[in-house]
Amino acid sequence: MDIKDIVAPFAVWKRAFEKPFTVRKPIDERPGAPRYRGFHINDADTCVGCGTCESICMNKAIDLVPVEGREPSAGDSGLRPRVDYGRCCWCALCVDVCPSGSLGMSNEYLWIDSDPDVFRYVPGVDAKPWDGAELGYRRAEGYRLLDMERVPMPETGHAEGVKSFLELVKGYSRDQAEREADRCVACGVCVASCPAHMDIPGYIKAVRDGDLETGLRLLYETNPFPEACGRICTRACESACAIGSGGDPVAIRWLKRYIADQVELADYGKSLPRAEPATGRKVAVVGAGPGGLAAAYYLALLGHKVTVFEKDEAAGGMLRYGIPEYRLPYPALDKDVDYIRSLGVEIRYGAAVGKDPALAKLRKDFDAVYLSTGLPAAYRLDVPGDDHPRVLDGVAILAAATRGEELGLGRRVAVVGGGNVAMDAARTALRHGCEVDIVYRRREVDMPADPEEIREAKAEGARLIERAIPVRVEDSGDGGARFVWNEAEMVQKEPGKRPVPEPIPGAVVTERYDSVIAAIGQGPDLAYLTEADGVEVRRMKPVTDRAGRTSVPTVFAGGDLVNEKKDAISAIADGHRAARAIDRLLGGKGD
Amino acid sequence: MRELAEKLAGRYGAREWRDQRRDLSSVTVDAQRMRDVLTWLRDEEGYVHLAFATAVDEIERKAFRLTYAVHNHGTGHGLLVHCEIDRERPVMESIHRLWGQAWTYQREMKEWYGIDFPGSPRVDEEFVLEGWEGPPMMRRDFDSLAYSDATYAERPGRETRDPAAYMKEKLYPEADA
Amino acid sequence: MSDKKGKPVPLANEGLPAGERGLFCDAPPREYAPAAKIVEDFWNWARSQSLWILGFGTGCGAIELRPLMTSRYDMYRFGIQPRPTPRQSSVFVIGGYASVKTLKRIVRSYEQMMGPKFVVALGSCTINGGMYWDSYNTIKRIDQYIPVDVYIAGCMPRPEALLAGFQELKRIIRAGKAEGQNEYARNFEWYKANQKRVIKDWNMPDYNW
Amino acid sequence: METGILTRIGYALVSLFVITNYGLLLIGSMARISAKVQGRVGQPVWQPYIDIVKSTAKRNSIGHGIMFYLGPVFRLAGGVGTYMFIPAVYGSVLFRNFSDSGDLLLVMYFIFFGQLGMALGASEGGHPYSAIGVSRGLSQMTAFEVPFALSVIAVAIQYRTLDITAIVAAQQGGFWNWTVATNPLAVVAALIAFLGMSMHNPFSIVIAPQEIPIGPPTEYQSNLLGMLQTNRAIFNGAKLVLYMNLYFGGATDIVTMVVKTFLIYFINVFVGQAFPRFRVDQSIRFFLGVPTLIGIASVIIAAI
Amino acid sequence: MSRAKIPYVPPEERAFPDLDSGKYLVMWQGPNHPGITGNMSLRLVIEGDSVVDCETHVGYLHRGFEKLMERRLWMQNFPLVCRIAVPEPDFNEYCYAAALEELAGIEIPEKAVWLRTLSLEMIRLASFLMWIGGQAGAFGHGTIAQWSVTMRDYVLDLFEELSGGRIYHMYIIPGGVRADVPPGFLRHVLETMTVVEQNLKDIELVMFHNAVMKMRAVGLGYIPRDWVERYGITGPNARAAGVRRDLRKDRGYLAYPRLSFEPVVGTESDAFERARLRLAEMFQAIDLIRQIVDALPAEGAFRERLPNPLHWRIPAGETYVSAECTRGEYGFYVVSDGGDKPRRVAVRGPSYTHAVSVMERLVRGVNIADVAGLMVSLHTYPPEIER
Structure with a gap:
């Protein structure tokens, strides 16, 4: 021990002449960091009520509850997460996992009460002082816990595809299917949107687990056309998919197809239920x-x-x-x-x-x-001259193609309509070497056809003519038809309803076609x-x-x-x- | 490492040598020879450091798999030495004389899995629990949640809904009807 | 109340060795009526301005008490300070989850505190089990076992939240609403029954203060 | 000028009241100074008042037998007794207390008295930490009493009286008459003993929270604790006044008294903030070492 | 100061004093005791002022982590693990994440490696700062505790800025780290390091050139060199006994092989030496943080894509991942049976050794006033003992 050991400790007094460390008013002066994981916020309109936050929460801190004024609709369960601060650990996994990105955290951290029963609320619905907070934890840009990108489906290229009637979509391999199935969060919001209410989460889980027999059994519970639906279903489920609220929806249709493709018909009987004893009816x-x-x-x-x-x-x-x-x-x-x-x-x-x-x-x-x-029964164009011999019926064209008959469409073809039949007709015509124009009354976004179909039709070379109201069909005199339409503009007639095309006076266009295929809808034959x-x-x-x-x-x-x-x-x-x-x-x- | 693996296999009938990493391997020996193996590893091969000892409940095989992690500071190599003992009558030789801290791990295993280590100090005392009446709680057939729900009061008022079921109830209730 | 074999157990200190009996109280807690309004108000003010925390870190929450009692947040300037013995403390900070083993000590420490005494519960675990909602060794609601005055949400609540919690506690005390001691006395049997339900090796007297 | 006994009692009570408040404020302000060293703001100066009111306002309290109650009473008696026989302000009627009735030995007895009473009461509490704290307190006390006693002896020899008033009187007339100037060794020994007496670091082992929470007062609560807190203020004041009188020339007016006692107390804080605490065996060894030698030296110097 | 070497007694050869003789007093230190780190208790048998026998009693913080982890998904465990050692959660996070990545065969991006190293060194500093306050406080030097806990708070501010949490950062996530550094963060780190370093120098002056501190700490809790193997002592406690062993060097995980540092090794192996060694490690941590800030890649990904956390399965296997935390070897032994939940996660906390076996041995013969100081000097975090 030397003298320094006795003198040096008095150096503590240096601190007495410096500014204290103390924050004078900590509650006011120290807000949470910009990234602070404080109390939850939720954009209740963006939220789809899928409950992925509930699934990831290891504390069972989140309940999905009905909220006033919000009814279930396609792609929205109408439920909203309610957080129990008697459980939460502020790990923010719910924020990271939220498919729609609606969930976040404010940097607010003060909530004090004598009543332990109040620490539950539905963020974004029950008003809280931190609603709409700018700062606070958000998931890192570009980094999510869930994969928002769909596993790409191997397809024949457009240039190649348009040459033949071979199937364009090749189907997932096992690895691809399992990866795609892995993206599903099994929320079940899609089930309501499926007209058949298929057990979509169930069969996706079967794909993930590699248990295709179970998958097939689940498919056949509600749908005996898995091969067909796995290819051409209008897949309302995918529009409703919660993953789709912030990225690519899970490829539910392809996964269905994957199950059906993988199981041989001979093996169907192993997993599917047998018929019950004959009733005699x-x-x-x-x-x-x-x-x-x-x-x-x-x-x-x-x-x-x-x-x-x-x-x-x-x-x-x-x-x-x-x-x-x-x-x-x-x-x-x-x-x-x-x-x-x-x-x-x-x-x-x-x-x-x-x-x-x-x-x-x-x-x-x-x-x-x-x-x-x-x-x-196909609808007619319902314009003067729609009985012209070159005005053809889209459904009939497709049926003829199925039967392998000669279509005789000629070189230039107009397809009138914006539905799937129109797209099919157009693409069939393309495969017969025609130049195709798709003529539609409204805009592309208004087309009832599957967007993918429209995209592919365009990619295969079809020209899209929007806002074209058919006026009449005239004979061109050289074995073809002159198709006349009036250009239109979209007019918002009634607020809240979709806009209506109104002809622009004088903007009349006439084009000559070898065939005009009407694909504007069908009616029953009773x-x-x-x-x-x-x-x-x-x-x-x-x-x-x-x-x-x-x-x-x-x-x-x-x-x-x-x-x-x-x-x-x-x-x-x-x-x-x-x-x-x-x-x-x-x-x-x-x- | 091959050399050690062969020595262990030759001397003690060790099997299932597996290199997990450059500096970590695992090996399985018979439970009766575990003490000898550990002594040999410690005294002859330089595995002087016992990092931890623990058990894994292999309920499907009706066995407890004990793991002793030893470490050689000289080579920086770690070795997980396994052995299996009967789950019905779990008794294991104590190594508290080999390492001064081993008795704590054994006490923990006794309380958590019900594995007895005759002769280990304080092995029959409660370790982290107090007044525990249930089965050894780390056994896989003990359900923590069920115990918790039955024992500790929860704040009422929690209810949740499954989105699919709720939407069915609201949108197409007749589907099953 | 009955023991495991269904035999009724009287709520008292019977069964204690004669030598130890003198160390414990022989009567259940009683309620204390507040003094005359103006006196009580003054006392409540003093109580609120001199909060002595029992320095018992029962769980994670103790970690944020350290910053609180040191220079950065300096709770001394609000009349709050730690105190090592329950006899002299008036505030019990339940630092989050309470294992059964700790709960026993919490109950005992709480009962040894002199009234009026206040309890501040931190974080989710004290409200509804928190992260350990499915653990076999932690209780879920502290208010089943001792009365609580103020809850602070968070995991862990920041020191600022603790300070705000103490401000709230002060407000409650000044308003004369922090009557946990009387509540405990009033519902003594209920609390005891709850405590004995989870503390399986009940080896302490019922009246231990 | 002889005043009636009732008047004197009245004066003494006023004096006691003043020293109590002064003691409390002193504790409060020293807490603030300590806080400053620690880099913080610190509690309000009046916090000790609130603490006492709070302690008194506790609704229930626990007793452990008659000695348990008497402990704080003895301690308070010790504090008040010490103070009562020291002239707080030399020459003041109001603050002279009963200094003419007692002498230095009586005061030293009172300093012990409080400790012993406390020891009895705390032991009655039944808490092992109380007992350990008490035994530590007493052994440490015996240790620091050695240099302190030696220093007092030196002073007594120097001024050839045990009458405190006389000692103060002898120091009047400027700094060079103060004991600190005339016999600095005695002052050094006494000041070191003072560190132990006021139980500041490094001699705070008796009430150290980390080592024995918190020693003798472990079981004390409510109004008994309030009493102890009050006594702490009085006792501190008394000791400071005693030191001022013995070594720093006393005070002839209240302002001087405040300044001097404040500075003497500050020495405690000054040292206390810089050092951790001794174990009790170390502190005994310490007191019986250098401070005792200094004390002996001071006696020798005084005797010469 | 003489350094009394305590003769080695194996743990089973305890004194077992005759408690009925009236010579001894049984005294509990803890759980409600300011001299106990965290929430644990020691049952001391004392004779006069010195301890004759000691039993540690743990479990006050037992939450059953290892059981709970078997109930939760791989990813759901990640917020759970950090609660195992409250003052330095990041080591838990790292060990768990690294074990998972090893089992699942995931490589983490370069930037994540550096950010993980940064956060581990920052929490090492924070944890030591809290410890040094506790050590000084256990010997009664409250001033140091006040300063150092404030310094720790400044480091926690950095964590808050980086991860969004003060105590539980939950920053090191399997696959990488949770977020990139926010703008200006590295500047804040360097500024804070300057402040902390300055303050640590003050602390060094006051605490390590302090006569009373030396009297208390020198010779206290002497750990003989051969105990290191005998009891499995790791970390600063082992290094203070002259064993040059530091997993950062020996295992060379994360970015440590690319940083320049040498393990600090002591000789005297008592409480004072251990304290001095930890102080040196604090300065070392500051130096490492500065090196990391310099070397941190500005660009690049910080997290690897993981499978959907809701049904992430990890191939069957087992591994043991250890890291050098402030108290020594922190390790996670993870067993997967190929399912979406762990089969077994066993945590090796260094306090397990230090605070139970070693503590029980060392505390015999010590003055009861030194029990707290001794316990702190072994650096104990009870939650990692009982999990």
Whole structure:
């Protein structure tokens, strides 16, 4: 010990002459850092109520609760996360994981109360002083816990694809499928949007786990057309996908296709339920489209004897005759149909109900009849000259292409319409070497067709003419037709409704085409419904309840014939519903 | 490292040598020989540092897998020495005379897994728990959440909804009807 | 109240060795009526301006008490200071989760404090279990076992939040609402029953102050 | 000038009141100075008042037998007694207390008295830390009493009286008459003992929270604690006044008293902030070492 | 100062004093005791003023982490692990993340390596700053504690800026780190380091050239050199005993091989030496932080893409990842059975050794006033003992 040891400690007094370390008013002077993980904020309008925050929270601090004034809708469960500050640990994993990016944290950290029951609130709904805070924790730019980018689907390039009718989309490999399935957060928001309410999270989990048998079983619970739907479904589910609220939605359709593609038809029986013992009841299904066959499948499963009457020479309806082969190859569709037939469903081809046999006979011979005849009659353009021989029917063109007939479209083709049929027709025409213009009344964004279809049609060389109101078709005198349209502008007539195209006076365009394909919609052909059948029809549709019951107790109807959505999956859902209702009618339990 | 692996295999019948990293390997020996192996490793091979000892409940195999992590400061190599003991009558030889801190790990394993180490100091005393009446809680068949729910009161008023079920209830309630 | 075999256990200090009996109280706690308004108001003011924290770091929360009692935040200037013995302390800061083993010490320390005594509970764990909601060894709600005056949300609450919590506590004390001691006395049997439900080896007298 | 006994009692009470408040404010302000060294603002100067009011306002209290209650009473008696026999301000009627009735030995007895009373009471509390604290306190006290006693002896020899008033009187007339100038060694020994007496670092082991929370007063609470706190103020004041009288020429007016006692007390804080604390065996060894030698030397010097 | 060497007694050969003889007093130190680090307790048998026998009692902070981790997803455990050692969560985060990355075969980006190193060194500094306050406080030097905890707070400010949390940073996430450095952060780091370094110099002057401190600490808690292996002592406690062992050098994880530093080694192996060694390590940490700030890549990714955390499965396997924390070897032993939850996570906290076996040995014969100082000088964080 030396003298320094005694003197040096007095150096503490140096501090007495310096500024104290003390923060005078810490509560006011020290706000949380710009990145501070304080209390939660949520943009309740961006939030989709998927509950991923709830799933990731290891503290079970988050509940999904209904909030006032917010009802469930497509892609929004209507629920909002409620945080329990009796559980939260402020790890912000919920913020990092939030697919929509609506959840964040303010840098506010003061919440003091004597009542322990108050520490729960729905951020963004229950007003708090830190609502809308600028500062606070947000997930790092570009870094999320969830992968927001879809695993790219291997496809034939456009230049290559347009040359043939070979399937463009090649399908996921196992690794790709599992990676894509991994992106799903299993929130289940998509289920409501699917007309058939398929167990989407369930079969995606099966893909992830590599358990395709379970996956197939889940698919067939609600949809006996996985191969077809896995390719051409309008996939309302993907629009509703929570991951899609902040990135690419999970490729639900491709995953469905992956399951169906991977399992051989011969192996279907291993995982799918067997039909129940025969009930001895007979059901007739009119129309072997997706809706009719779906009904047939579920009825057959329930042990009923099903006979399907199909006017064409092959089963599949619009799936076969309305969708070009490059989107849905026939072997894939055959696989679906063959499995349904393997359950004992009998399909009578070339049997146009109404002519042979009559509906009345079916009603007599069978215990129940399911009408699923779809919309075979194309709408006309409804302009002067629409009876010109070069004005063709889009559906008919597609059917002809399916049958392998010569289309004879010529060199330049106009496709009028903006729906999927229009796109299919246009792309089919492109594959026949035509130059194609797609003429549509409104804008591209207003087109009812799948955006992907539009994009691909354009990529394959179709020219898109927007805001063009058809005026008339004239004969060009050289075997073609002159198609005249009036350019239009979009006018917002009523607030809240979608804008309406209004012709611009004088802006009339005339183009010469070899063919003008009208693809502006189809209507039903109800000729087979006679007065005597007693099925009430209103606005060209049989009147049914949600289960498909018509005014005649033993007659049911569904699919495009009655359904507003007019897509395969809705028809399948109708078929399934009707099958259950029919089963109940026939004395079963209906499930 | 190969040399050590061969020596261990030759002398003590060690098996399943696996190199996890450049500086970490694992090996399995018989439970009866564990003490000898550790003594040999410590005294002859320079594995003088016992980093930790713990157990893993291999409930499917009805066994406890004990892990002793020893470290050689000279080579910087770590070795996880495993052995398995019967889960029904878990008894293991104590190594508290080899390392001065080993008894604590053994006490922990006794309390947490119910593995007995005869002769280890204070091994029968409670370690971190007090008045514990349940089974050894680290065993995989002990359900912590169920115990917690049954024992400790929770603040009421929590309820959550599954988005899919809620949407079904609101949007298409008739689907099952 | 009954023991494991269903035999009723009287709520008292029976069963203590004769030598130890003198060390403990032989009557349950009683409620204390406040003094005349003006006197009580003055006393409450003094109580609020002289908060002595029991220096018992029961959980993680103790970590933020260190900054609070040192230069940066300097809680002394608000009349708050740590005190090593429960006898002299008036505020018990429950620093987050309480394991069963600690809960026993919390109860005992709390009972040894002289009234009026106040409890500040920090963080999620004291409100509804926090991170350890599924742990076999931590209680979920501290208010089942001792009365709590102020809760501070956070994990951990920052020192500033603690300070704000103490300000709130002061406000409550001045308003004469911090009557945890009386509440404990009033619901003594309920609290004891809750405590005994989770503290399995109850080896202390019921009246231990 | 002889005043009536009642008047004197009245004066003494006023004096006691003043020293109590002064002691409290002194504690408060020293806490602030300590805080400054530690880089913080520190508690309000009047915080000790609030603490006492708070302690008194406690609703319940726990006793451990009659000695437990008597402990603080003895301690208070020791504090008041010490003060009562010291002239706070030399020549002042109001602040002369009963200094003419007692002498230095009586005062030293009172300093002990409080400690012993406290020891008895604290031991009664039954807390092991109290007992340990008490034993430490007493052993440390015996140790620092050695240099202190030696220094007092030196002063007594130097001024040939045990009457404090006389000692003060002898130091009047400027700095060079103060003991600190005439016998600096005695002052050094006494000041070192003072560090121990006031239980500041490095001699705070008795009430050290980290080592034994918090020593003798572990079990004391409520109004008993309030009493102890009050006594701390009085006792501090008394000791400071005693030191001022013995070594620093006393005070002839209240301002001088305040300044001098403040500075004497400040020495404590000055040292206390710089050092950690001794263990009790170390502090005993320390007191019996250099300070005792200094004390002996001071006695020798005084004797010569 | 004489350095009394305590003869070596194996743990099983305890004194077991006859408690009924009336010679001894059983006294509990803790859990409610300001001289105890954290929340644990020592059952001391004392004779007069010195300790004859000691039993440690832990478990007051037992939350069952290892059980809870088996119940939670791999990613969900990441906010949990940092609570195991409250004053320095980052080592838990690093060990857990590194173990997962090793098992899952993930390489983290270069920038994350540096940011992890930065955060580990910053928390080392913060943790030591808190410790030095505790050490000074245990010997009664409250002034140092006041300063150093404030200095720690300045370092915590940096963490708050970087990670958004003061105490629980949850910054080192499996796959990398949570966020990039905010603008101006590195400047703040350097400024804070200057302040802390200046203050540490003051502390060095006051605390390490202090007669009373030396009297208290020199010779206290002497750890013989051969105990290091015998008890598995690591970190500063081992280095103070003259064992040159530092995982940062020996294992060479993260960016440490690219930093220039030498492990500090002591000789005297008592409380004072350990304190001095830790002070030197604080200066070393400041130096390392400056080196890291210089070397930190400005650009680049800081996190690797991970599978969806909700159903992340890690291939079956096991590993043990250790890191040099302020108290020694901190390690995570992680076993995966190929599922989405860990099969077993065992945490090796250095306090396990220091505060139980070594503490029980060292405390015998020590004055009860020194128990607190001794305990702090071994650097104990009870939560990592009981988890």
